[in-house]
Amino acid sequence: MTDQHVDREALSVLREVMEDGYPELLDTFLTDSESRLVELRKTADAKVLSEVAHSFKGSASNMGAVRLAELCQTLESEAKDKSPSEIAMLVTDISNEFADVRPVYEDERQHALAH
Template identity: 85%
Template sequence: MADTHIDREALSVLREVMEDGYPELLDTFLADSESRLDELRNTADAKALSEVAHSFKGSASNMGAVRLAALCQELESDAKDKSPEDITRLVAAIRGEFDDVRPVYEDERQHALTH
């Protein structure tokens, strides 16, 4: 079954390219994601939301988090046209998606450290 949340092939390529730096890359992604989620939650300005969403989309995409990247893209594109309620819902969806995929990256990190 295809994983609609994570591009496993992208992760596999990253693992090969990064080699010993892979666990650190995963750590950075997890830490940056948490800080970006905080920014999204605490930002009311549409332009600032769009910028954070753009940056989050880029890292999610690079890390193969395809659904997370798509949600960030939606927020980036539509932040200025959405109601505060819609933005709150979308930020919650981004948070939920990150919570869903985070264990995969934590497992990847654990696996990389032990092999």
């Protein structure tokens, strides 16, 4: 996993700041991300897509998921101008990126719980 996907420094800072709350923060991020992906997949409404992408971008950014945040930013800003097939491709990209980074956060959670 290259650093263009996950900002390890951001995770280190979160780990220090959150301390015992860190595993719960990771849990929340994973759960929220799953539900946001479901939302993105099931709606064709540009306004809803943009809103969900905006909140997803915020949490991805806070959690150091750099590329995921970029993809969400693209969807947020371009949802109203894209065709349904282009939106579907963006949502697929977001979904694939989350699938790629998810193990990083699951590993982080395991390590945090073990300490």
